[in-house]
Amino acid sequence: MRVGHLAAMGVLSALLSGCAAAATSRVDASAPINWTEQAKRVVLVDPDVELSELDAGGTHEPRADWTAAAKC
Secondary structure: OHHHHHHHHHHHHHHHHHHHHHOOOOOOOOOOOOOOOOOOOOOOOOOOOOOEEEOOOOOEEEOHHHHHHHHO
């Protein structure tokens, strides 16, 4: 019974990996970038990152002090 489950999971993984490759988005090449334009736009995004420590048991323990130090 367990071998059947593993085989089914393998087949399912193979099928879904094909779906993931087909679902990737592509950049529209018909919209050219005009680098000679006078007005330039820059987008700054504040990342939402939390640092954690991986202990010997394999669990991630959040470290607020590391996160605070990294934002400075």
